[in-house]
Amino acid sequence: MKLPVAMEHRDFSTIENIELELLLQAVFLQYGYDFRNYSRAHVKRRVKHQMVQEGVKSISELQDKILHDRNNFERLVRTLSINVTEMFRNPEFYRSVRENVLPILKTYPYLKIWHAGCASGEEVYSFAIMLKEEGLLERTQIYATDFNPDVIQQAGKGIFSIRNIKEYTTNYQKAGGKESFSDYYHANDELVIFDKNLKKNIVFAEHNLVTDGVFAEVNMIVCRNVLIYFNRNLQNEVLKLLHKSLITGGFLALGTKESLMFSDEEKKYKTVDAKQKIFKKKHD
Amino acid sequence: MTEKWKIKAVVVGASAGGLVALKKLLPALPATFPCPVLIVQHMSPQSDNYMTRMFNNLSPLLVKEVDEKEVILPGRVYIAPPDYHLLVESDGTLSLSMEEKVNYSRPSIDVLFETAADVYGAHLMGIILTGANADGANGLFAVKRKGGLTVVQHPDDAESPAMPRAAIERVKPHKVLTLDEIIELLSQSKVCL
Incomplete structure (x- = not known):
């Protein structure tokens, strides 16, 4: 056959x-x-x-x-749709973004960052907090997308269970946080509600990396632990889409166990941090 | 009795006490070991790859932490990375996943064993070593149902007997052996292809 x-x-x-x-x-x-x-x-x-x-x-x-x-x-x-996520997940990753990426992004007058496959948004708010501390939030447009409409709706609320806040606080500190983490939210017995100002510049939208096209042209794409659920062919297709969505000199951040190795896209990027999987798009 | 099995891959699950057990088992495998060995050892999500590097230094075989979509090669030992489930694909590659914990564990032994059983069927050997929980019992059951060879470390020989006990109760495995006997079984060239 x-x-x-x-x-x-x-x-x-x-x-x-x-x-x-x-x-x-x-x-x-x-x-x-x-x-x-x-x-x-x-x-x-x-x-x-x-x-x-x-x-x-x-x-x-x-x-x-x-x-x-x-x-x-x-x-x-x-x-x-796998929605396991946390705030400042892998704090060393955030530290590396702060040290290796944000100083370069600071040279732009206006920024766009795309969180592709953001699930319930914990990492989006983490980024917003970091950008705020680096004086970048006001001039950054953040797009947060996922194919699962439920989690996008949830992400837009910016409300999370209080259960993990202790862990998140530790992560925040390890990630190089400069303030007191509790300044960013109000808590009640069950929930933490994040400061509305954090999401002022965030657009939450449904977007499917597999079937939808280029979403926007951005300075940075954060797409962590999304590609692991795809086979090699689909990974290549999605990496092509991400490449098209980045400006020259833009940054791509993948999950700790993901890589551009074996993909057709590898040669189109310069490695910024091999361990934290941060790459920079080269000139064509 | 083992001659009827033609094993093409070995999966190993270990939890509390597993580090010591694997430190003995992995160096004892011959350099010519013909099967891939896939291992889930429960560990903290924050652990670095110290364990993998140590095993690699001690073993005649190449021991490595799994890279996403890596092709499985014979005679190599693959360790599930901390905080990721390890899955076997039918095209002979390895996948990782961050889906929720199974049996309070990520990586979970059940996830590895069930997906490996699905791919290797009767050509799989599943080994449950020492541990203090019940992860792996369902996975080993899947190995047996697909016709694979099931082996559990004897609870009296295990540093933590709970995991072997749970597996024995659930599966009625083909063999309940001491660690030394497991090493001997793996070293028999007749078992592994």
Whole structure:
């Protein structure tokens, strides 16, 4: 049997794998969300997770429910969207941005920063705080996007659970924070509500890196722990999109375990911090 | 009894006490070991790669922390990075994920074992070593269901017996062995292809 090129490397030796392929095709055709080039092992785990929750015995049965009821599809989107994030996650990364990137960004009169795949926004607010402390927030337009409409809405509120605030405070300090972290929020028993001024220049919007085009031309893109859920081909496609969205000399920040190595885009960037995965776009 | 297995990959899960156990196991593998070895050792999300570097210095095999979408090669030892789940893809590469913790753990042994079982089926050996929680029991169960060889360190031989006990109870593994016996089993050229 000769498979289409895009499917050559997939394993269709089990019925389950065939069902999964069909489900992803069906979701794309019906709803326009394209998970076909997501990391298959990851998608399979999440789909099985949803099967248990919906009490169905096979992926085909789940497909039936998803195709005929949009609510079930929306649950699939939530299942496949990973929203594990924290404020000042990997403080050394923020420290490096402060030391290696912001001094250069300061030379521009006006800045645009894009958080692509920002989930519930913890890192967006972290960036806003850092920009404020470096005197840059007022002249920066921040775009915060994600494909999951629920989390974008949540991100726009700037309200987080108080449960992790101690950890965030430690992160903030390790990240080179200059003030008292509690100055940036009001807390009650359950929640912390971040200062409204932080989000004055943030636009929250739905954007899908897989199916949507260039979002804006920006000075910096922060896209951390997003590419790990894609297969190599899709990673390359998305990296092309990110490259197009950056001005020459603009910065790209990826997750700690992500890299441009093996990608076609590698030669188009200069490495700023190899460990913290910060890159600078070269001239064409 | 082990001759019927044709193992192509080995997955190992360890938690409390695992550092000492792996420090003994990894250097004992022969330089000609023919399978890839994929390891989840529970650790703090903030840990650096000290453990990996130490194992690499001690072992005749190349021991490395996994790079995202890395191709799995025989005779190499892959360690899951702190704070990431490790998954095996059917095209023979490795994926990482930050999805929520499984059994309070990231990386989780279950995630590695279940995805590896899916890809390697009957050609997988799963080994649960010392640990103080129940991660890995479901993963080892998946290995057995797909026809793979299941091995658990004997609770009396383990620094922390809870994880081996949980796995034994859940899985009824093919073999319950001391660490020395596990090393001996891995060294038999007949088991691994």
